[in-house]
Amino acid sequence: MTKVFQRDTRSSLPVAMFGDGIYLIDSDGKRYLDASCGAAVSCLGHSDQDVIRAVKEQIEQLAFAHTGFFSSKPAEELANFLINAAPNGIKMAYFVSGGSEAIETALKMARQYHVEVGNENRTHFIARKQSYHGNTLGALSVGGNFSRRAVYEEMLLATSHISPCYPFRYMIADETEQEYGYRVANELEAEIKRIGPDKVAAFVAETIGGATAGVLPPVKNYFKYIREICNKYGVLLILDEVMCGMGRTGTLFACEQENISPDIICVAKGLGAGYQPIGATLVQEKIYRAFFEGSGKFQHGHTYMGHPTACAAALAVQEKIRDSDLLRGGQYKGKMMMDLLWEEFKNNVYVGDIRGRGLFFGIELVLDKVTKEPFPLHINLHQKVKKNGLNNGLICYPGAGTANGVMGDHILLAPPFIITEKQIVELISLLARTIEESLAETGL
Secondary structure, eight states: OOOSOOSSTTOOOOOEEEEETTEEEETTOOEEEESSHHHHTOTTOSOOHHHHHHHHHHHHHOSOOOTTTOOOHHHHHHHHHHHHHSSTTEEEEEEESSHHHHHHHHHHHHHHHHHHTTOTTOOEEEEETTOOOOSSHHHHHHOOOHHHHHTTGGGSOOEEEEOOOOHHHHSOTTOOHHHHHHHHHHHHHHHHHHHOTTTEEEEEEESSBOTTTTOBOOOTTHHHHHHHHHHHHTOEEEEEOTTTTTTTTSSSSGGGGGTOOOSEEEEOGGGTTTSSOOEEEEEEHHHHHHHHHTTSOOSOOOTTTTOHHHHHHHHHHHHHHHHTTHHHHHHHHHHHHHHHHHHHHTTOTTEEEEEEETTEEEEEEOSOTTTOOOOOGGGOHHHHHHHHHHHTTEEOEEEEOTTTSSSOEEEEEOOOTTOOHHHHHHHHHHHHHHHHHHHHHTTO
């Protein structure tokens, strides 16, 4: 009997033993094609020797130094790398141990920024329904994942949630994408006015929606409208790219393709590709300047922030992505994979939508393709997909509550950047078998 307190206390999990490129191998020798990089983490697969070597060399030289006393060479070099590639105006990097910490840092940074510049009344955050920003209490507060919030609801910060940019379900039949984007973005302005413009600290959004709604790319100009509204009312724009950033969508930062620059941007997952736990909160110069010229201190911190070994791993990951031209390769492979997904599932009456960008895909499963009615809750289709996928040697990332927080099922795919064309074909074959078996179990 395991003494590990698992996420699902009734589960009996295989034990991962080895990594081999895009595959994981368990203690029985079974191989699993990792079609989702776990949770969009392992973008270089599970056995990159250059990154492993960089981690070993850093540990031999310096494993850890507390940031209350020292900076480190890996942290300085990683910050330079990210800032040189970051959206316009982003000038400083604050390193943490993962995505939830990065979001929690951004929220506290936004609040203290307003205090530093004399706007003490700005305490309120606005975010979106069907979003996910992490599991710490602050990150959970701004998140719009109903099931994750439910048991902690009374403990969470008061936060407003406006509609997501979700054209598959909420764009009106005679509406253009531009009209829809403008309409849904204007919910932000209405909510700022309702709360009081002098009370809102920041708007928090995933640049591309992730695991809660199954990969939601924004319509064209949506974030342009959002940026304008934030500027108009002095509200900070915090973009969560924990899942969709660091090359996942074909550019290092997903917001590059939206032609905007946020005030704060959060990254993790693909930053260190799973070789070490790391995340980062990147900020505009004006925010850092407010701290520097104000109190001089950010009232926040973690023991393992700026961890030298984690920073060395992340730097090796990002240099490998750059030097191997994996971003451009991901754009090509992403198009190929999208085309093959549509070819495979276009006639499947239960596949309602296939969406994504780069190597980041969501497949929404529906009971009725015309009405977009979700499957009944008791069927637990997403759990069937996960179970059958593992049985077939496929790791994918199914989710529930896709449509409205309660109903709906989707499958998230985020394969490693190093996946080959042959392996893409293998992935889709395994996925087709998994979906077919899972639908058969519903008895429909």
